[in-house]
Amino acid sequence: MNGDKNEERKKLGRTPKAEPRIHRHVFRLTDRENAKLLSLFEISGMDNKAKFIAARLFEKEIRTINIDKGTIDFYMRLTTFYAQFRSIGVNYNQLVKLLYRHFSEKKAAAYLYKLEKQTAEMASLFQKILQLSQEFEEKFIKK
Structure with a gap:
């Protein structure tokens, strides 16, 4: 024991x-x-x-990592923005289905025309956002 x-x-x-x-x-x-x-x-x-x-x-390789908080913040906000964009797409599909289900075809078409104008404005805004994000990436990230 x-x-x-x-x-x-x-x-x-x-x-x-x-x-x-x-x-x-x-x-x-x-x-x-x-x-x-x-x-x-x-x-x-x-x-x-x-x-x-x-x-x-002993001359080992020393890696240096520079963390740019502005870039990280930019990517985080861009990611949340993308998630919001996806949810807008889901809501858009649901709205179109509801319009055709609850209204006459003529009235639904009138509402869809208004929605289409807003969608066109949103698409141009997203193009500007895409252009700005590409410029940001070229200027600040790819160094």
Whole structure:
């Protein structure tokens, strides 16, 4: 029985790493060098300075990711706008069905004529939106 308890105790705790980092190095920087190191560290997006410095020393590839919040906001709004556009299309189909179901053909045609004018205006507005989004993408995103 005592042997079983000892075996259970051995299994507890953190599993040992295959290559533990046990060697420590200290170096000093001037204010200017430190500012440059910190700016490079922030640009890299890494979450650990030690890993960043080791990657720089051993010339590993360091990826920098620039996140433009304006671009993200633009895409999010464009996505919600697209969802609204789809819902307008669904509502449009439902409205046409209801018009023909509840009104005479002549009266339904009159209402559809008004709806068609509004749809034409909306289509021209969507063309402008598409043009503006393409210009935005060419100017700001594809750099």
